[in-house]
Structure formats: C-alpha cells, structure tokens
Amino acid sequence: MAQVSLRKIIKAYEGGVQAVKGIDLDIEDHEFVVLVGPSGCGKSTTLRMIAGLEEITSGDIAIGGTVVNDIPPRDRDIAMVFQNYALYPHMSVYDNMAFGLTLRKFPKAEIDRRVKEAGRILDITPLLDRKPKALSGGQRQRVAMGRAIVRDPKVFLFDEPLSNLDAKLRVQMRTEIKKVHQTVKTTTIYVTHDQVEAMTLADRVVVMNHGVIEQVGPPQELYHHPATRFVAGFIGSPAMNFIPARLEEMSGALRLTLSNGQTLEVPDARTARYRAHAGKPVLFGIRPEHLTDDKPTDKTNPAPVTLTPEVIEPMGMETLAHFKLDGAEISARLDPATPAAVGEPLRLIAHMDQMHLIDPSNDKVL
Amino acid sequence: MAADGTLAVPTAAGAGSGRANTLQRFARRRSTIAFLMTLPLLVVVVGLVGYPAAYGIYLSTLNRRMTGFMEGDWLPTGLGNFEILFDSDTFWMVVWQSCIFAITAVLLKALIGFWLAHMLHHIPTKGQRKWRGMLLVPWVIPPALSTLGWWWMFDPSYSSINWILNIFAVPAVPWLGEPWWARASVIIVNVWYGAPFFMIMYLAALKSVPEQLYEAAAIDGATSWQRLRYVTLPMMANIISITVLFSLIVTFANYDIVRVLTNGGPRDLTHVFASYAFQVGILSSNIPRGAAVSLFMFPILAVCAFFVLRGVTRRNKEQM
Numbered sequence: 001m002a003q004v005s006l007r008k009i010i011k012a013y014e015g016g017v018q019a020v021k022g023i024d025l026d027i028e029d030h031e032f033v034v035l036v037g038p039s040g041c042g043k044s045t046t047l048r049m050i051a052g053l054e055e056i057t058s059g060d061i062a063i064g065g066t067v068v069n070d071i072p073p074r075d076r077d078i079a080m081v082f083q084n085y086a087l088y089p090h091m092s093v094y095d096n097m098a099f100g101l102t103l104r105k106f107p108k109a110e111i112d113r114r115v116k117e118a119g120r121i122l123d124i125t126p127l128l129d130r131k132p133k134a135l136s137g138g139q140r141q142r143v144a145m146g147r148a149i150v151r152d153p154k155v156f157l158f159d160e161p162l163s164n165l166d167a168k169l170r171v172q173m174r175t176e177i178k179k180v181h182q183t184v185k186t187t188t189i190y191v192t193h194d195q196v197e198a199m200t201l202a203d204r205v206v207v208m209n210h211g212v213i214e215q216v217g218p219p220q221e222l223y224h225h226p227a228t229r230f231v232a233g234f235i236g237s238p239a240m241n242f243i244p245a246r247l248e249e250m251s252g253a254l255r256l257t258l259s260n261g262q263t264l265e266v267p268d269a270r271t272a273r274y275r276a277h278a279g280k281p282v283l284f285g286i287r288p289e290h291l292t293d294d295k296p297t298d299k300t301n302p303a304p305v306t307l308t309p310e311v312i313e314p315m316g317m318e319t320l321a322h323f324k325l326d327g328a329e330i331s332a333r334l335d336p337a338t339p340a341a342v343g344e345p346l347r348l349i350a351h352m353d354q355m356h357l358i359d360p361s362n363d364k365v366l
Numbered sequence: 367m368a369a370d371g372t373l374a375v376p377t378a379a380g381a382g383s384g385r386a387n388t389l390q391r392f393a394r395r396r397s398t399i400a401f402l403m404t405l406p407l408l409v410v411v412v413g414l415v416g417y418p419a420a421y422g423i424y425l426s427t428l429n430r431r432m433t434g435f436m437e438g439d440w441l442p443t444g445l446g447n448f449e450i451l452f453d454s455d456t457f458w459m460v461v462w463q464s465c466i467f468a469i470t471a472v473l474l475k476a477l478i479g480f481w482l483a484h485m486l487h488h489i490p491t492k493g494q495r496k497w498r499g500m501l502l503v504p505w506v507i508p509p510a511l512s513t514l515g516w517w518w519m520f521d522p523s524y525s526s527i528n529w530i531l532n533i534f535a536v537p538a539v540p541w542l543g544e545p546w547w548a549r550a551s552v553i554i555v556n557v558w559y560g561a562p563f564f565m566i567m568y569l570a571a572l573k574s575v576p577e578q579l580y581e582a583a584a585i586d587g588a589t590s591w592q593r594l595r596y597v598t599l600p601m602m603a604n605i606i607s608i609t610v611l612f613s614l615i616v617t618f619a620n621y622d623i624v625r626v627l628t629n630g631g632p633r634d635l636t637h638v639f640a641s642y643a644f645q646v647g648i649l650s651s652n653i654p655r656g657a658a659v660s661l662f663m664f665p666i667l668a669v670c671a672f673f674v675l676r677g678v679t680r681r682n683k684e685q686m
Binding site: 052072079084087089090099103131133151 | 578583584585586681
C-alpha cells in the first residue's frame with residue numbers, strides 16, 4: 001500500500017519567501033495524480049519535498065502511512081524521472097537501469113530479470129548495451145522510466161518528464177506513460193505545466209498557483225466545474241473567456257448585461273444559485289467551444305451575441321475567431337465553413353448551460 | 367560547400383587566369399586559412415621547443431669537449447654518454463629518486479587537491495571566493511621564493527617547525543640533513559606548491575557535474591561515499607587524468623625546489639633529473655652528458671602521456 005499524504009506542507013526559503021504555503025493533499029494507492037500550474041507555483045518544490053531532495057520547512061509527508069520528513073531519499077522507496085533524464089553518462093543503458101538494484105544488493109539474476117522485463121515493457125531491449133550518448137531524446141526518456149520501473153518502488157515521481165521532447169514525441173510518450181501506469185499500477189505523482197498532459201494522464205489533477213492548491217479533482221470535474229477563476233482560465237485551451245458583465249433580475253428571471261448593452265438570459269436551472277448576486281458586477285466565463293457560430297443546436301439555452309472579429313485563425317478542423325469587448329479578449333470556436341471576416345459583425349451563440357459566473361471580488365466561481 | 371571543407375568559388379575560367387585561379391582557390395581553402403592563422407604559434411613552438419629538443423639530442427651525442435661524437439664501448443659511437451650513465455650508480459639513484467619524488471608528490475597533490483576542492487565545493491558561493499583565493503596563494507608565489515621560506519623553516523639551527531615540535535616535546539627533526547627527511551621535505555614543499563593547482567582544476571570539474579545526477583543517485587539508493595565512487599569520480603575521470611599527466615610532467619622536470627632546498631644533497635640523495643642534469647652539465651662542465659641525463663625523462667613521460675591520453679579519448683567518444 002502506498003498512499004501519499006501531505007499535511008500543512010510549507011517550504012520557505014532564506015529571506016522568508018514561501019514557495020509552498022501550507023498544502024494538504026491525499027493521494028490514494030495506485031492513483032495517478034498530476035500537479036499542474038504555471039512556473040513558480042510550487043509544484044516542483046512539492047514533488048522534490050516528497051522525494052526528499054528538498055527539506056520541509058514545516059508539515060508532514062507520509063508515504064504508505066510512515067512519516068518520511070527525516071528519512072533520506074534512498075530510504076523512501078520512491079523512484080523519480082527527471083526533466084533532463086539525469087542518466088549516468090558513463091554507464092550503459094543496462095547499468096543505468098540496474099544501478100539502483102545493484103546498490104540495494106539484489107541478486108544478479110533478479111537484476112537481470114527486472115532490467116530485461118522493463119526493457120521489454122518500454123521497447124528498449126536492443127539499446128541495453130548502448131551509452132546514453134548514443135540515444136535519442138525519446139529513448140533516453142524511456143531509459144529514465146525504465147530506471148524507475150525496475151526498482152518497483154512505492155511511488156513514481158515524474159518532474160516535467162516530457163518538457164525536453166519535441167511536440168510529436170511528447171504526445172507519443174504521454175501515451176507510453178499512461179500505458180506503463182496501466183501495466184504497473186504504481187502510485188504516481190507527475191508534475192507538469194502543460195494542462196493537456198495533466199488532463200490526459202491524471203486520475204486526479206491538482207491545480208497549484210502561488211504555492212497553494214487551487215483545486216483538486218478529476219480532469220472532467222476541473223473542466224466543467226472549476227472552483228476559481230484561475231482554474232477556469234488554466235484548464236482548457238484556448239483559455240476560458242472572462243467577460244465583464246452585470247447580473248440583473250427582471251420579473252424573476254436573471255440575465256447578464258454586457259458592456260455593449262447586449263443581454264444574455266441565464267438558464268432557469270441556475271437562477272437559484274446566482275440570485276444572491278443580482279445587481280452586482282460579475283465576470284461571465286464561457287469557454288471558446290461554448291461560444292460558437294449561430295446554427296441550429298441541440299444544446300439548451302442558446303443565447304445570441306453579436307461581436308466583430310479582430311483576428312481569424314483557420315485551424316483546419318475548426319476556425320478560431322478573436323474579439324475584444326470592454327478590454328476583455330474573447331475567442332470563439334467556429335465551424336470552418338462559417339463565412340467570418342475581420343471587421344464584419346458576426347452573430348454567435350453562447351451556450352448558457354455551460355456558463356460560469358465569477359465574483360470579481362474574490363475570483364471564486366459562483 | 368564541398369564535403370572537404372572547401373568553398374566552391376565560381377570563377378571565369380579564362381586561359382590566362384588559370385594560375386591565378388588556382389592560387390585564389392588555395393588561399394580560400396579553409397585548411398590553408400587555418401594553417402596561416404596558426405603559423406605564428408607554430409613558429410614559436412618550433413623555435414622554443416622543437417629546436418632546443420633537437421639541439422639537446424645532438425648535444426647528448428658529443429664528447430665532453432664537444433669536438434666530436436662520444437664513443438662507446440658496447441653502444442655505437444654517439445651514444446657513449448648514455449653508456450656511461452647506464453653504468454653509473456648515481457644516475458640510477460637519480461632515476462629512482464625522480465620516480466619516487468614525482469609519483470609521491472603527484473599522488474599527494476591529487477588527493478589533497480581533491481579533498482580541498484570537495485570542501486570548497488560545499489561552502490556556499492559567498493564564502494567560497496575568499497577561501498579559494500587564500501588556498502591559491504602557494505601556487506601564485508614564485509616557487510624559488512617560497513622555497514627559500516621553507517628552507518628557513520627547515521634550517522637546522524633556526525627551524526620554526528622544530529621549535530613548534532619542541533613545544534610538544536617532540537625531538538627536533540634533521541629536515542635537510544638526513545636523506546629520507548630531505549626527500550620528504552622536497553616532496554612536502556612540492557605538494558604545498560602544487561596542490562592548489564589540482565584543487566582549482568577539480569573544483570571546476572566538480573562544478574560541471576550536473577546536480578541532478580547526484581539527486582538521481584540519492585534516489586537510486588547511493589550513500590554519499592557511493593555517490594563519490596559512482597558519479598563524481600567517473601564524471602571527473604578526464605580532468606583527473608589530464609591534471610595528473612600535466613602535473614607528472616611538471617613535477618618530473620622540477621628543478622627550482624630541489625636546487626634551493628637541498629641542492630641535491632645530502633650526498634646526491636635528493637637529486638632529480640633536472641637538478642642532476644644541471645649539476646653534471648653546467649656545474650661539472652659536461653654539457654653533452656647533462657643533455658643525456660635530461661633526455662631520459664622523455665621516454666618515461668611519453669609512455670605515461672600515451673596511456674592517459676588514450677583513456678581520455680576513449681571516454682570522450684563514449685560520453686560526450
């Protein structure tokens with residue numbers, strides 16, 4: 001069993017700067033958890049504290065029920081994959097993978113069995129005699145993963161493992177990592193700044209910002225029910241639109257009034273939730289994929305909006321249109337067949353059943 | 367651009383301009399330009415190294431009065447000086463002493479330098495500069511000058527080291543009077559002078575080992591000793607071997623420390639190649655034999671250099 005739990009973890013550097021500001025997190029056995037956030041949000045520091053490579057200023061980290069605060073990395077029974085692979089350049093692929101087992105005095109036959117098994121899983125058997133220098137980036141990444149797998153540790157830690165790969169290889173290796181986790185089922189903590197990696201890999205995503213956890217949840221939950229403006233804006237690409245608006249009540253129904261005077265009806269199902277904020281300024285959050293061209297839809301509560309595109313980006317399978325309204329950048333995903341042109345008003349549909357309202361005073365999603 | 371590194375220059379190939387074109391092409395070849403640019407250095411190297419070396423070889427073949435080639439009993443004419451050296455007990459003692467001196471001193475310098483570099487590497491950057499500067503002092507003082515200081519400290523009557531030893535009730539040591547103490551003294555001074563060079567080279571090498579390799583090793587289960595053994599040393603192998611080779615050459619050819627400290631005494635028991643060559647060649651006015659003595663270093667160092675550089679090339683191919 002290898003749950004990992006973090007209790008009130010604080011990491012402060014000299015001068016009092018806090019990189020991690022008292023986070024709590026429970027990771028279940030066999031779970032794949034991704035820590036995601038912009039650079040400097042404290043995600044890598046958190047991972048390194050779990051690994052034992054950084055000291056904890058205060059709080060407790062437990063792996064498999066044992067508090068490991070004062071236990072050195074080698075005795076925590078973890079394996080880590082680094083961003084730049086950190087392979088030993090003077091050792092062959094085989095020796096790189098066997099190193100941890102040799103140090104732990106495993107029998108030779110057992111080491112050989114495990115290295116060959118990992119080589120088979122990762123499809124690097126023909127490379128076992130080579131030195132890291134003779135490998136491509138993707139192959140080195142596999143070896144780094146192999147080094148972690150052979151140890152059969154309680155927890156895998158991944159620190160931005162795909163950042164050094166090109167876009168195509170990144171997608172391929174992402175799938176590999178998911179496959180490996182499905183095979184070996186070890187508890188995994190994975191750090192990335194790429195929300196696509198987070199969404200595709202994770203059982204649960206932990207969104208961090210400025211040293212605190214903004215939200216924890218399965219990818220779909222974060223996408224559909226973000227808790228804060230930060231999460232709403234961070235998860236999803238292109239990012240969610242935030243449009244300044246005013247929430248008004250008219251004979252029992254709620255509606256949003258945009259700065260250009262256009263109004264959007266709030267679905268009845270949301271009325272009770274939002275009523276307390278009637279009469280106040282709010283941020284209207286809507287994802288580009290929920291702001292589409294005006295055509296018949298099976299979605300409920302479509303609300304028409306007319307905006308003038310500033311930039312049109314045809315992507316092939318879709319077209320992105322960018323607008324500006326009251327200082328807010330807005331993007332919409334259009335059907336490529338839509339005859340949109342820069343400078344000509346375009347009628348769009350906002351799918352109000354996918355809307356979000358954000359209280360600008362505390363950036364919480366209502 | 368052609369595969370051989372030449373630039374293809376489109377020229378009007380007229381009948382009269384053929385020779386000019388060839389010259390132009392020759393001048394534009396990359397290798398020609400490279401050669402011309404290194405020429406000044408080559409001239410200096412040939413003038414200051416090649417010529418004296420060749421002249422040294424020529425000198426070693428002459429007789430004492432330098433009127434003709436030195437004849438030998440069982441070696442051909444011209445190698446007579448070497449024959450005399452082979453038959454000389456003093457010379458073999460010098461060979462043996464030179465080896466002991468160079469190997470012991472280089473080994474100690476390497477160990478102390480490595481230890482110092484490690485200590486410095488773990489001092490925070492702020493304090494490191496100060497210590498680095500202080501530890502480099504022995505290396506930047508001209509050795510003849512600092513050796514005079516040591517000579518004073520080893521002096522039989524005024525030795526400050528003996529004075530300190532006496533405080534702790536340890537009897538005075540005849541530093542430069544007894545053969546083994548004299549040999550040790552020469553080695554101590556050489557180590558004191560040379561260790562900072564090793565320290566600075568190893569410090570640079572230590573700084574170039576990526577931190578993540580240590581982190582990976584720590585997670586793999588390595589103790590600090592195992593990290594040193596399996597990460598630091600292999601990663602530094604090239605710098606270590608090149609520094610050792612360089613120091614071996616310089617230490618083998620050391621002259622000033624022996625000359626100032628013991629002048630080869632007592633009874634020629636601390637002579638090394640260079641000081642013995644000076645004694646035979648200049649002080650005893652037998653320049654050809656002195657040249658023959660100094661030429662002896664060459665094959666020994668050439669063998670060392672061959673093996674060290676072969677290892678460096680092999681590691682470079684594998685790792686870089």
